[in-house]
Amino acid sequence: MIQRLNDKRMHQKLSRIAKGAYQGLDFIEVPTGEWYHSRTSNELYCYTQGVFESHPADKQPRRFLAHHTLKVIQADAMQVTVYPWKRRGSLRGYRISKGLPIGPIKWKRISDKDEMEDHLLERNKRHLQQMAREHTPPTQQYFQKVLSEFGTSETTSRILEDEITNDLDQFPRVVRLWLQQFTRTKEEQEQCVPVDGFIYPFEFQQAFKSVKEKTFSSPSGIHYTFWKCMAMDDKISEYLSTIMCLSFVYGFVNDR
Numbered sequence: 001m002i003q004r005l006n007d008k009r010m011h012q013k014l015s016r017i018a019k020g021a022y023q024g025l026d027f028i029e030v031p032t033g034e035w036y037h038s039r040t041s042n043e044l045y046c047y048t049q050g051v052f053e054s055h056p057a058d059k060q061p062r063r064f065l066a067h068h069t070l071k072v073i074q075a076d077a078m079q080v081t082v083y084p085w086k087r088r089g090s091l092r093g094y095r096i097s098k099g100l101p102i103g104p105i106k107w108k109r110i111s112d113k114d115e116m117e118d119h120l121l122e123r124n125k126r127h128l129q130q131m132a133r134e135h136t137p138p139t140q141q142y143f144q145k146v147l148s149e150f151g152t153s154e155t156t157s158r159i160l161e162d163e164i165t166n167d168l169d170q171f172p173r174v175v176r177l178w179l180q181q182f183t184r185t186k187e188e189q190e191q192c193v194p195v196d197g198f199i200y201p202f203e204f205q206q207a208f209k210s211v212k213e214k215t216f217s218s219p220s221g222i223h224y225t226f227w228k229c230m231a232m233d234d235k236i237s238e239y240l241s242t243i244m245c246l247s248f249v250y251g252f253v254n255d256r
Contacts, residue, residue, distance in 0.1 A: 027110060033105070042057045043056060043074070054068055063085055079106075080097070137172075159179050160182060161183070204237050205231045209228070213228060
């Protein structure tokens, strides 16, 4: 135990030397503009709520589609003036105005703690709510059936077994093509063992026998020594493996 404590202290010292001491942020930087264009990737970037939304280019020059993905902005991005591109009253995308760009991207440094916290919270909220805000396929009603019953619905089984039926006719074509990529090959269908959700005592014992003893199992800092000791006893292993598999079989989350 003394040797392990000495090793831990040595590793902590090496980490501080290599990575520096952990501390809070002194400042953050946010762009001063909203719209940017990169010639390297030919994408249009919009800075909103702490993230950059990247719009792909259309076939026509200086036009970009409305749908987007979240990306890190390119280093050569230049600030531009953008106008909405509409057709028949609906937004199709965005159009860059003619002429030279305004200039390279400029960053504003923020060091006030309250203002920094507001920006970071807004950015994290934007990431966590991405699917709901952008109405991606998993949020749509036609997709909810596939995700129902903890992902083990009859439709899901048909997709895995390459039994694409009329159940998928309600899906958009691009989603149907994407779902077909999940079908199992004949070799996978013959070799894959069905997942029954049970954790058997010997599996429990083998799992904790393989892990490293110094691995932390919780934020409290308790490592796997406790679990490795329990896995040595057959009766305790049988009890704990039963508790672990109940949440998978009956679909609930253990409090602890």
